[in-house]
Amino acid sequence: MQQLTISFIGGGNMAEALIAGLRNAGHEGAKIWVSEPQQARRDFLMQTYAVKVSADNAEVAKAADVLVLAVKPQQMKPALNGLSAELKADVTVVSIAAGISSSVLHEWLGDRVSIVRVMPNTPALVGAGMSALYSDADELHKQRAEYVLKACGESVRVERESQMHAVTALSGSGPAYFFLMAEIMKATGVKLGLSEELASQLAAQTALGAGKMLTESDRTAEQLRHQVTSPGGTTQAALDEMYEMGLPAAVRKGVIAASKRSEELAG
Ligand SMILES: NC(=O)C1=CN([C@@H]2O[C@H](COP(=O)(O)OP(=O)(O)OC[C@H]3O[C@@H](n4cnc5c(N)ncnc54)[C@H](OP(=O)(O)O)[C@@H]3O)[C@@H](O)[C@H]2O)C=CC1
Ligand SMILES: O=C(O)[C@@H]1CCC=N1
Helix, strand or coil: CCCCCEEEECCCHHHHHHHHHHHHCCCCHHHEEEECCCHHHHHHHHHHHCCEEECCHHHHHHHCCEEEECCCHHHHHHHHCCCHHHCCCCCEEEECCCCCCHHHHHHHHCCCCEEEEEECCHHHHHCCEEEEEECCCCHHHHHHHHHHHHCCEEEEECCCHHHHHHHHHHHHCHHHHHHHHHHHHHHHHHHCCCCHHHHHHHHHHHHHHHHHHHHHCCCCHHHHHHHHCCCCCHHHHHHHHHHHCCHHHHHHHHHHHHHHHHHHHHC
16 A cells, blocks of 8 residues: 655654654655754754655645644744645644644644644654544544554544643653653662663663553552562662652652643643
């Protein structure tokens, strides 16, 4: 079957993660176009993923069956300038930008365009992405977006666009919370006498193992935590200290701050 042409406006971190997922899933490089202002970045993407690159947004937009908007929210309006007239009649526009609503995208691209809002995350780069989508466009457009997302991991639909703020705060930004935890665990392991390499390996493999248990076990996170925590043991000592230092409140406030920031970006 003929593959869709998937074009990206912006070839940064998140675009690369989706491109890697698509390529790993067998999508042809010749059917992926990327527009990106920086020559060095274009060269990198072309050499690494064998995709087509351009400095001209209109050129890649014109070719697209699916057009992924992958610039920062603040860069979006200028990046879309003049693109509306270039789009195919049945194009699916997938915006991955935090905050920017479908109605604002319609203002910038016109009412006739079918828009799917998506919040992916960077683990798409290794096929372990988590994405959520919202759209009131036809089913075909949602399925096209899901084709991209499912090449990169899991994908779910949300019923209300307003839920995208919470999604962004959990799974969009979420990898950074776990990376921070790994950074702190590694640095502390080094302080306790381990080599950098060993401390990194212990933190990373532990994160992977915990993540696999969370996704594969039918137990809740709380139950899995209890399994590790022997009464009066080492884990109990760690968790008591973490609670005492306010870790749960810090995480809760952080997630709420991310959701609020997404709402601000919408404004
Ligand atoms: N990173 C993440 O984990 C996630 C990001 N997102 C969303 O993805 C989007 C992109 O984020 P991210 O990949 O991190 O950002 P990046 O800054 O890495 O990527 C954006 C890219 O777009 C380029 N660009 C800027 N202006 C234009 C333009 N007018 N036309 C074409 N390309 C342009 C930038 O070039 P230059 O550097 O020269 O400005 C940059 O290479 C954001 O809207 C973000 O909200 C969503 C989920 C997760
Ligand atoms: O930090 C950001 O704004 C983007 C959106 C979610 C993850 N990265």
